[in-house]
Amino acid sequence: MRKIIIAGNWKMNMLFPEVEEFLFELSDELEGKDLNSVDVIVCPPSPYLEITSDIANDSKFYVGAQNINENNNGAYTGEISAAMLKSMELTYCIIGHSERRKYFSESDEMVNAKLKKLHENCIVPIVCIGETLEQREQGITKKIILSQLDGAFKDIKINNNVVIAYEPIWAIGTGKTATPQQAQEIHAIIRKWLEESYKKDIAENVSILYGGSMKPENVKELLLQSDIDGGLIGGASLDVSKFSKMIEIAVEL
Numbered sequence: 001m002r003k004i005i006i007a008g009n010w011k012m013n014m015l016f017p018e019v020e021e022f023l024f025e026l027s028d029e030l031e032g033k034d035l036n037s038v039d040v041i042v043c044p045p046s047p048y049l050e051i052t053s054d055i056a057n058d059s060k061f062y063v064g065a066q067n068i069n070e071n072n073n074g075a076y077t078g079e080i081s082a083a084m085l086k087s088m089e090l091t092y093c094i095i096g097h098s099e100r101r102k103y104f105s106e107s108d109e110m111v112n113a114k115l116k117k118l119h120e121n122c123i124v125p126i127v128c129i130g131e132t133l134e135q136r137e138q139g140i141t142k143k144i145i146l147s148q149l150d151g152a153f154k155d156i157k158i159n160n161n162v163v164i165a166y167e168p169i170w171a172i173g174t175g176k177t178a179t180p181q182q183a184q185e186i187h188a189i190i191r192k193w194l195e196e197s198y199k200k201d202i203a204e205n206v207s208i209l210y211g212g213s214m215k216p217e218n219v220k221e222l223l224l225q226s227d228i229d230g231g232l233i234g235g236a237s238l239d240v241s242k243f244s245k246m247i248e249i250a251v252e253l
């Protein structure tokens with residue numbers, strides 16, 4: 001049975017004094033909850049990873065980074081490595097987010113190199129893929145998704161150590177959510193690709209998250225789809241009451 005994952009991607013938001021307040025409030029919200037069927041992940045900006053980890057140690061959520069550099073270490077000013085995350089005992093790291101692809105020219109080859117580094121360091125990658133509005137309108141969504149998967153997972157062995165996030169770019173931060181049916185259709189394609197590229201039991205174990213304007217109002221319908229195993233949430237994860245509400249809805253499913 002796949003657990004539901006509710007992951008918050010804070011992106012480049014929040015100031016230091018707000019972080020503690022948010023995380024303590026989240027911890028309080030999680031305190032009395034039965035999280036047997038739900039994993040909660042918070043992915044803060046890297047300066048806040050340490051405090052987030054410290055608070056997570058006494059709470060019921062996991063911590064993820066938003067990106068790593070694909071090199072081991074060295075003269076890459078401003079970057080962080082998978083080994084650094086491992087040394088902080090972090091669990092997850094987002095890679096290939098569409099904003100990284102768009103603003104920092106992150107290619108499928110780079111995502112593949114980052115994935116390898118994360119696996120070498122026992123960090124679970126949350127691999128983001130998704131099509132643009134133009135690509136959807138051209139009817140090439142499936143082709144784009146499959147080629148992103150082929151690129152990101154080239155020569156990668158999977159063994160319960162990866163999460164995939166389908167994030168249609170036209171739905172990210174736009175308020176436009178994919179309908180549950182639109183999202184399910186692509187999630188099923190991803191699951192089929194996993195089965196064909198690996199094995200049926202691997203395909204059944206990998207969590208596939210949806211991302212794109214997920215909020216308390218639409219989370220239930222999306223999570224009810226058979227191949228949607230959770231959400232990667234941007235905007236709504238910055239509001240602790242909305243984020244907690246989504247966790248509550250997931251717990252009650």
Ligand code: PEP
Pocket residue numbers: 009167171172173174175211212213214232233234235236
């Ligand atoms: C995201 O960037 O991962 C995301 C899904 O953002 P939002 O929820 O704001 O659309």
